[in-house]
Amino acid sequence: MRISELADATGVSIPTLKYYLREGLLHPGRSQGPTRADYDDAHVERVRLVRTLIDVGRLSIDRVREVVTALDLPPESRHLLLGTAHDVLRQPSGGPPPDGVIARITALGLPDCAGSPASTQLAQALSAAERAGWPISDATLTSWYAAMTRVADADVVPELAAMSPADALHHAIIGNVLTDPVVIALRRVAQEALSAQRFEARDS
Amino acid sequence: MRISELADATGVSIPTLKYYLREGLLHPGRSQGPTRADYDDAHVERVRLVRTLIDVGRLSIDRVREVVTALDLPPESRHLLLGTAHDVLRQPSGGPPPDGVIARITALGLPDCAGSPASTQLAQALSAAERAGWPISDATLTSWYAAMTRVADADVVPELAAMSPADALHHAIIGNVLTDPVVIALRRVAQEALSAQRFEARDS
DNA sequence: TGACATTGGATAGTATGGCTGTCCAATATT
DNA sequence: AATATTGGACAGCCATACTATCCAATGTCA
Structure with a gap:
């Protein structure tokens, strides 16, 4: 696959693909001579x-580079793996x-996981x-x-145990990026429903 | 209060405050002569x-202007009000x-609220x-x-009914902006807890 | 009263991020 | 042989969010 075909297949322009190559977001294709490379x-x-990380997740180019770097060299343990996903x-x-x-969080009985990215973000x-x-x-x-434990119940699926570290990391990152907006939108819908239920009767 | 005092009180520089004035994010102070204005x-x-909308909510200047415009001319009905908050x-x-x-959402029994901002965002x-x-x-x-209904239960408080439309709108917007990150972070913490619980035993 | 700082207002400049366009020689393709 | 495409290097562009400079008018303090 040449770069023009990659552009066609993804809907991303050739200059932008070259930019991603320069920025290290995309591996170089297999070089076949000085003016030809093969993409798969x-x-x-x-x-x-x-594109998903940028468009949906609003991640910066720097952050996306962190993601792909982690994907190319994923941590071995499944525990560190989720931490990596949450960190990016x-x-x-x-x-x-x-x-x-932080003290307050641990006092509440929430699992701190020794200063994990999630706990830090919560703090x-x-x-x-x-x-x-x-x-x-x-x-x-x-x-x-x-x-949120009920929400996360659908996130931590048993299939993760059978996946390669890279696939599991990819799964965790992309899953959170794509479903965070869904969860937040559901919160809004629930707010509207409750508001209607509680105020509609007495208010215009 | 002069502009320099406003800068001191908020930690925002004078040039930035002037920029916000130009952009219509901030009302002009009460003019007292050509080179003096009073802020309160x-x-x-x-x-x-x-600053909260920009720093925490990552809203653009244009979006912030939408917010303050809505705050200055809030809708009368409490129902439209939440919609306005969700829209910005x-x-x-x-x-x-x-x-x-959209058809799928309504089929599921989620309240559609006739194409409300929340339903649209969910779709x-x-x-x-x-x-x-x-x-x-x-x-x-x-x-x-x-x-998420359980989460929203803490959002739609009875006090809202007693507030002025502008205050209620402010409350809804700032509340969502500040607590969305908390809710998402709690999701992550829950994921880590469940992951530890489900995989720790058999995995390194 | 006079030196000096500050103000509002207008305008121009800057830094960053994320692309986009141009040029080139070396190939492929026809 | 003519034409198109490629990889690679590099410069340019556009939007966003400030930041800096200038100005005349005014307030403040000695």
């Missing part, structure tokens, strides 16, 4: 991954992890909300955690 | 809102709403996932909706 299905898949999906505005909040999100004048009570947090 | 606590609050928080990459997916998120090769089953969707 793995390249098509990789381009689609990159961290918020762009993540400052230093605040101390007091950052909580302190950002608090700084902006929106403190979240322990009761709310506990109830939300229970709800 | 409402301006401090507004600047904080703008829509995904940047929202194409046209796909037809078949877009579902079709984006499907296009990228990650179809979501009806069972998963139903289960996730139940879970």
Whole structure:
């Protein structure tokens, strides 16, 4: 497959593909002479991954490079693997992890996993909300955690155990990127339903 | 309060404040002569809102302008109000709403609310996932909706009924912006907990 | 009263990110 | 032999979100 065919197959322009090659988001094709290289299905898949991360996940080029680097050299243990996936999906505005909040999380009985990316992100999100004048009570947090456990139940499927590290990592990253918007949209729909139910009767 | 004091109070530089004034994100202060204007606590609050929307919500300047425009002219009915909040928080990459997916949502018994912003976003998120090769089953969707209803239960508080439309809108927007990252982080924490629980025993 | 800093307002410049376009010699293809 | 395409290098472009400079008018303080 030549670069023009890769462009046709993915809907991404040749200059953009060359840009991705330069940026290391895409492996060079198998070189066949100075002016010819061969791309295969793995390249098509990789381009689609990159576009999904950029379009849906709003990841920067730098972050996408982190993803593909991790995919090319995935951690062996399944535990570190999820951590890697969560790490590349961290918020762009993540400052230093605040101390007091972490203590609060562990005090609540949420599994801390020794400062895992997820715990760090939770701590950052909580302190950002608090700084902006929106403190979240322990009761709310506990109830939300229970709800999100039900959501995550569909995420951590047994099939993951049989996958190669690279496939499992790919699965975890792309799954979260694609379904986070679904989960958030469902939250909005539920808000509208509850609002209608609670306010509709007495309000126009 | 002069502009320099507003800058001190919010931690935002004077040139940036002037930029926000130019862009219509911030009302001009009460003019007291050609080279003097007076800002008050409402301006401090507004600047904080703008920074939160930009830093945490990753909203563009254009989107922030939509927010403040809506806040200055909020819809009367509480129902339209939530819709307005959800609309300004829509995904940047929202194409046209796909037809078949909407039918599927209503068939599932999720409240459609006549093409509300939330339903539209859900439809877009579902079709984006499907296009990228990650179809979501009806069972998963139903289960996730139940879970998100529990999350939304903490969002739709009775106090909203007593608030002015502008305050309620502000509450809904800032609440979602600040707590979406918390909810997503909790999902990740739950994934790690379930992964440890399901794979730790048999895996390194 | 006069030196000096600050203000609002206008305008121009900058940094970054994510592409996009141009050029080239070396091949393939016809 | 004529034409098109490729890989590779490199410069240019456009949008976004600021940031800096300039200005005359004004307030502040000695």
